[in-house]
Amino acid sequence: MKKGLMAVAAVAALALVTGTAAPVTAADKTLKIYLISKGETHQFWQAVKLGAETQAKKMNAEIVFQGPAAETMIDKQLEMLDAAIAVKPDAIGYAALGTTQSVPNLKAANDAGIPVYMFDTAASCPGKLGVASDCALGVAYTNSTAAGALAADKMSALLKGKGKVLVVGHSQTNQTGIDRANGFINQIKKKHKGIKLLKTQYAEGGDALKAQEIISAALVANKDLKGIYGTNEGVSIGAGQAFKAAKLKNGAVKLIGFDSGKQQIANIKSGLQTGAITQSPMGIGAKTVEALVNYVRNKTVPKPLIDTGFYYYDAKNISDPTVAGNLYE
Amino acid sequence: MSEDLTTTQSEGGNKVSAFVRREIGRVAALASLVIIFTFFTIMRPVFASWANVSGGILMSTTVIGLLAIGVTFVIITGGIDLSVGTSMALVAVITGKTVMAYDLNVWTGILFGMLVGGLLGAINGLLITVLKLPAFIATLATMKGAQGLALIISDMKPILFATDVEGWDQIARGNIIPNFPNAVLILFVAAIIGSLILNKTVLGRYNFAIGSNLEATKLSGVKVNRWLVAIYALCGVYVGLAAVVITSRLGSAQPDLGLGYELEAIAAVIIGGTSLFGGKGTIGGTVIGALIMSVLINGLRILELQQEWQYVVVGAVILFAVFADNLRRRRAGDTTV
Numbered sequence: 060m061k062k063g064l065m066a067v068a069a070v071a072a073l074a075l076v077t078g079t080a081a082p083v084t085a086a087d088k089t090l091k092i093y094l095i096s097k098g099e100t101h102q103f104w105q106a107v108k109l110g111a112e113t114q115a116k117k118m119n120a121e122i123v124f125q126g127p128a129a130e131t132m133i134d135k136q137l138e139m140l141d142a143a144i145a146v147k148p149d150a151i152g153y154a155a156l157g158t159t160q161s162v163p164n165l166k167a168a169n170d171a172g173i174p175v176y177m178f179d180t181a182a183s184c185p186g187k188l189g190v191a192s193d194c195a196l197g198v199a200y201t202n203s204t205a206a207g208a209l210a211a212d213k214m215s216a217l218l219k220g221k222g223k224v225l226v227v228g229h230s231q232t233n234q235t236g237i238d239r240a241n242g243f244i245n246q247i248k249k250k251h252k253g254i255k256l257l258k259t260q261y262a263e264g265g266d267a268l269k270a271q272e273i274i275s276a277a278l279v280a281n282k283d284l285k286g287i288y289g290t291n292e293g294v295s296i297g298a299g300q301a302f303k304a305a306k307l308k309n310g311a312v313k314l315i316g317f318d319s320g321k322q323q324i325a326n327i328k329s330g331l332q333t334g335a336i337t338q339s340p341m342g343i344g345a346k347t348v349e350a351l352v353n354y355v356r357n358k359t360v361p362k363p364l365i366d367t368g369f370y371y372y373d374a375k376n377i378s379d380p381t382v383a384g385n386l387y388e
Numbered sequence: 389m390s391e392d393l394t395t396t397q398s399e400g401g402n403k404v405s406a407f408v409r410r411e412i413g414r415v416a417a418l419a420s421l422v423i424i425f426t427f428f429t430i431m432r433p434v435f436a437s438w439a440n441v442s443g444g445i446l447m448s449t450t451v452i453g454l455l456a457i458g459v460t461f462v463i464i465t466g467g468i469d470l471s472v473g474t475s476m477a478l479v480a481v482i483t484g485k486t487v488m489a490y491d492l493n494v495w496t497g498i499l500f501g502m503l504v505g506g507l508l509g510a511i512n513g514l515l516i517t518v519l520k521l522p523a524f525i526a527t528l529a530t531m532k533g534a535q536g537l538a539l540i541i542s543d544m545k546p547i548l549f550a551t552d553v554e555g556w557d558q559i560a561r562g563n564i565i566p567n568f569p570n571a572v573l574i575l576f577v578a579a580i581i582g583s584l585i586l587n588k589t590v591l592g593r594y595n596f597a598i599g600s601n602l603e604a605t606k607l608s609g610v611k612v613n614r615w616l617v618a619i620y621a622l623c624g625v626y627v628g629l630a631a632v633v634i635t636s637r638l639g640s641a642q643p644d645l646g647l648g649y650e651l652e653a654i655a656a657v658i659i660g661g662t663s664l665f666g667g668k669g670t671i672g673g674t675v676i677g678a679l680i681m682s683v684l685i686n687g688l689r690i691l692e693l694q695q696e697w698q699y700v701v702v703g704a705v706i707l708f709a710v711f712a713d714n715l716r717r718r719r720a721g722d723t724t725v
Contacts, residue, residue: 101544129539231695258692266645267546267638272448276689279440280432293642296546300638304443304561321548322640388545 207242509624
């Protein structure tokens with residue numbers, strides 16, 4: 060009886076082992092995925108890479124991560140994309156530098172039967188993204204409008220729903236810059252009517268010095284200014300320095316910034332800055348790989364738009380693993 | 389007795405009118421400054437508060453002002469320096485890295501920044517005199533080169549170093565004179581020294597001579613090339629000082645900041661009455677020109693004019709200032725501008 064039981068157990072165990080090992084078919088071979096990013100060395104892209112590699116390990120895929128030295132090198136990036144297509148990997152992830160220039164290259168990838176999913180920035184693909192598109196299945200990116208709205212909710216909570224707030228944008232022409240500012244402004248207008256918005260100002264290009272000068276003037280002109288929202292790292296740095304120059308007490312004017320970087324992180328830890336929104340570069344990498352692997356292996360059609368998420372962080376949660384992994388110095 | 393009195397009076401009158409004629413560029417610029425200042429004060433009295441004048445207007449003049457003083461020397465030679473903005477970023481980055489790596493104190497750091505700036509300026513001078521490149525092209529090339537190098541050396545990240553060097557943040561924000569930011573003191577002292585160099589030294593004399601008539605200056609045996617290198621280097625020293633001030637104001641070196649600052653600096657120089665064709669100009673005028681720009685921009689911000697319109701107004705004022713200056717010179721029979 061005992062022997063019989065053991066035999067059953069042994070057979071069951073064997074079945075278990077063979078069961079997992081048996082279907083060594085195409086569906087479970089290690090997939091090779093090329094990710095052509097906008098850069099390689101910057102910590103943001105390093106975090107994208109880390110997120111992609113972590114996800115790839117979970118799903119039995121292998122990542123080749125490439126990007127040009129600078130975000131201006133569109134031609135260099137397109138060469139990398141063409142080289143990747145020539146290798147015929149199982150799938151390609153692409154972050155568009157040349158949003159229009161890359162469209163023919165992406166079509167070439169589709170013609171070669173390589174599925175493409177975009178990340179961070181979409182190319183100007185003609186028509187709708189999806190399986191029918193000969194450009195890309197979709198794009199995983201940070202929903203900047205929603206991120207701006209989260210900043211608005213946090214600001215309103217900090218000010219208990221009322222007070223004067225100034226938005227300092229970093230660009231009037233770049234879509235991310237516009238979305239981050241408008242997301243905040245529209246959310247305030249819709250949901251937080253007690254907050255009075257001053258005219259939005261722009262430190263074009265995220266010029267920290269211009270931001271500082273704009274905010275110094277705003278502090279003089281509005282003694283009752285209660286909050287500032289800056290849409291990128293440079294603006295946040297400038298705002299902190301303006302507070303220092305005006306010898307404001309920490310927290311007298313709330314400051315919500317964007318992204319991270321050494322100085323902004325230090326300011327949040329010291330209390331000079333209240334908090335900031337960070338994108339989730341790790342999420343961008345992970346979601347892109349997940350979408351591609353599921354499509355190649357299971358023919359699961361990914362959503363044409365995947366929001367990769369963002370977080371509000373302040374002195375309290377800055378060291379939480381979910382936040383800390385997405386911050387860079 | 390009464391006759392004597394009238395003679396002296398009319399002599400005095402002549403002196404005054406001669407002074408006014410000589411100084412009319414600066415007087416006109418100063419008058420515009422007063423008018424603009426008064427306008428904003430009436431519109432919003434808080435504009436004239438000391439907090440805004442010192443922390444807003446004067447502080448905002450420091451970086452552009454220092455760059456403009458430097459470039460004034462160059463423009464008086466009939467040259468131009470388009471590299472001052474990005475060179476400033478490069479000096480800021482190099483200084484930040486060096487101060488961190490070698491644990492320099494604040495004084496050594498300031499001197500180091502001015503030295504690096506001077507070297508970059510000398511390179512411009514050498515490109516222009518040895519390679520015989522037009523100043524516009526040579527400094528356009530160094531402008532691009534400096535922009536790239538600043539990004540490469542910094543790895544495209546701001547360098548946070550001011551908090552680690554004792555006293556670095558006091559360069560701009562400290563108060564040797566109570567309630568008077570040090571950065572503004574630096575600007576004024578640098579302007580006085582610049583004015584002395586321009587008016588009381590050999591370098592200043594040759595500076596004007598080269599700008600008025602390069603060939604004649606050469607023929608009279610002046611080693612023009614050497615003096616030109618020295619003048620571009622001097623401009624670079626002011627760029628270095630601007631870099632020191634901006635890192636103190638920001639607490640860090642921002643590698644991508646500075647492009648476009650050269651045009652603001654050049655605009656300040658021209659508004660201040662210096663001729664783009666060389667041979668004429670004053671440091672005092674340049675400081676007033678820089679003040680006009682920052683009073684105007686600060687005032688429009690205090691009035692909370694929509695930003696797009698701020699650009700338009702600034703453009704219009706630059707146009708008007710230079711046009712009025714030209715008109716006055718033409719009336720005075722001056723055909724150089």
